[in-house]
Amino acid sequence: MSRLITFDGVTKRYPDGTVALDDVSLECATGEITVFVGTSGGGKTTALRTINRMVEPTSGRVLIDGRSVLGSKPAELRRGVGYVIQQAGLFPHRTIVDNIATVPRLLGWDKKKARARSYELMERVGLDPAMGTRYPYQLSGGQQQRVGVARALAADPPIMLMDEPFSAVDPVVRAELQGEFLRLQSELHKTIVFVTHDIDEAIKLGDRIAVFQTGGRLVQVDTPEKLLAHPADEFVSGFVGRDRGIRRLSFVPAAELPLRSDVVLPETASVADARATGEPWVLAVDGTRRPLGWARAEDLPDSGALAGLRLTDPGRTFQVGADSVRTVLDAVILSPSGLAIGVDSGGGVVGVTGHRELADTITAT
Amino acid sequence: MSGGEPLIRWDWIGSHAGYLAGLAGRHLYLSLIPVVFGLIVSVPLGIACTRWRWVYPPVLTSANVLYSIPSLALFLLFIPYTGLFSDLTLIIPLTLYTLSVLVPNVVDGLRQVSAPVSQAATAMGFGRLRQLLQVELPIAVPVVIAGVRIATVSSISLVSVGQLIGNGGLGVLFTDGQQRIFPTEVIVGIALTVVLAFAADAVLVTVQRLLTPWARTGRAAA
Structure with missing residues (x-):
């Protein structure tokens, strides 16, 4: 049920001349977490958004299982791709249950089935179902982020796009959310593209890490272990930090x-x-x-x-x-x-x- | 006003209760219809102003210029087109007045939708129209209703001026009371106008509470 995402020479140039993505080619493997990491302005979010057509490339192609994303209507494509955003982006005027039921409702599920699915997901992401009738403002940041994840999972999409989903919460909650995210993924095996600027998060979560440099250049794609052991260039070794030697020990059993x-x-x-x-x-x-x-x-x-x-x-x-x-x-x-x-x-x-x-x-x- | 006449004659109020209620009803009608029409015009206009930013400054300026025209002058301006005794002569100018409050509030309301929320809506696969109807407009409701409250109260106060062209709801109490040197009528007119304004505002606050249980204003977070 999972999908392979392919970037084939993707370039995004804005009318003012800014290059957000520069000839990016890479594969996000089926059932794996690919982390896009890099400095701000490195194009990682832009790259993520070409997958669900929130950004259209100037040239090059983005393929899902070998088929160009341009072949589907944007709204239909997006209903099949889960999306989690920084600060959750929950709809303030909808209850937690209705927030989670968003995509199933858009897909035409009846209200009862969609709500039942919402409650099932609340339990799955560790939320008390009693919170279902509350509104987003009544939840903590960490709880809101869990709702965001549940909402993205609601229609069981094979692909999940996650744009810095845990960066707005405090470090303790972040570590907790990361741990649960990995546990969920071990059950669900989604094809996940995860954007972060935090190299520690990338190393913790990524099966593979793609490092983007300012100007939208993809510098290196590797497993966390290889990235730490053999950074491709000065930029990557600078980015993974001075204590990459100690971080590498994380991969020695x-x-x-x-x-x-x-x-x-x-x-x-x-x-x-x-x-x-x-x-x-x-x-x-x-x-x-x-x-x-x-x-x-x-x-x-x-x-x-x-x-x-x-x-x-x-x-x-x-x-x-x-x-x-x-x-x-x-x-x-x-x-x-x-x-x-x-x-x-x-x-x-x-x-x-x-x-x-x-x-x-x-x-x- | 003459010294012999008391400030207020309660018996007159009692004997004219039906008449006063009729005037109040008519006053309410003349002041609320413009707000409804104003809303019908302001919502699409506000949406256009948010979608195409360049539209907003000329629209806002026009609405403000209209508001600066004295109401009596505007009523007189409409008489040749709508006739002296037509309600429209009152309703159209009052509708135009509401725009200077309602349009900016619709725009501000729509701007309440935060970037993450609209991005999430797009990414979930909302179409444009559905996003407007199911996400953006509902989120704009509290700010729009805040505007409706101001427009309603201002409309209620302006209707009386219409009496100078012969159609002003409770306004007749002021002109009549002054001509007959009968202060009871003037005082009752003022009191009823204030009561109407309070009542309309209370209804709108209730409507807002019911429509937007998710808004955190006036309530403590759980």
Whole structure:
């Protein structure tokens, strides 16, 4: 049900001579999130809008599944392409339910069916259905943005265009919306084109990232990992930022790190056992191998078991199978022992890793 | 006015209740019809002024120039065309007066539609006419009604002047009261005009509340 979008030598030149898009060719793959990123004036929004004919190219073609978008009437084309805009752009005079039902109603669904669909979508995007009869001004920015996403999804379009949808909300809400957006996409597999000026957002969300430069030039299209590892030119490396080295670690799985378990002791172990490791810190775990806390060798009493001691909070752990080396690096820096605790999906400790293991792995990648 | 006559004679009001109610009804008719006609003219004109920006300045200037013509002069100007005793002689000038308030309010109302909202409407696949009828005009309603309130009250006050050409609703109480040196009539005329203005305004406020439950003015956000 998803669609492939092709840009074939697309140029947009305005009558005053400004070039918004300069011979852009690229493919937005079926079922993937392609992020258009770049400086303002880079043409990323213009490129997005050529897909639903809100902007007509001066030359070149935009194709959906090999067919030019110019072959469909604009209004009909647009009803088949979801669109989410910055600040949501909700209709202030319509209730939340009616806002979401907009496209189904335009497509001629009867009111009852359209409303039922609205309520279904409200739940899907994490909105309380009781909000259905409210008006947009009664909702927070984050809630409005969820309504915007629900409205775009209402008629189940195979393609979604998203123009900086999360940039008007605060960072905490943004992170939450991004996470839910990825979860939704993992269920829906839409072909999504997502515009942002925020490279971190692009890296987090994009399957592939297209970098636009002022003047509407497409400089590089790559996976986030490749973009960070091999920026095509000065502009891209400048745009992805100075700490792209650290960002790259997001794409190295934590599973690649060697883990040690010599400092992991059951709480029933004695103080003598802990001392016998010869390590400055040991980690006590309970019967199900959940981390209880760190004990420092220097502070150990003369006798007794680890269970009786006051332990230092284990702090942040990482999931061996799921997290990235970047998470581990963060955990190592914050850990009192300089060691990060790796757990399995059930929360049981698999082993720990520290500065030395990190350094070796980073050097090797 | 003579010293012997009291300022107000309540018995006269009581005995003329039917007459006064008739005058008030007629006054209301003469003042509301121009507002309705004004709205019928202003909405398309306002839409044109928003769509083609160059139309707005000449339209606004013309409406303001019309408004600056004294009402009596304008009534007299229309007599040769519409006749002395025709309601149209009153209704047409009063309609023209409403334009100087209604046209700018229709334009401002339509401009309330924010860029993200109109972009979203376009991107959802609204046609032009449907976007105008279902998105832009409904969003303009609160500002348009604000204009209608001003036009209505001003129209109610202007109708009395029509009495100078023999057709002015409650205005007859002023001319008659003055000629007969009978202050009760003048005071009742003023009171009824004010009551009409208040009542019409209250009705319009209610209409606006009912039409636009989504407008945040006057209500706290939940």
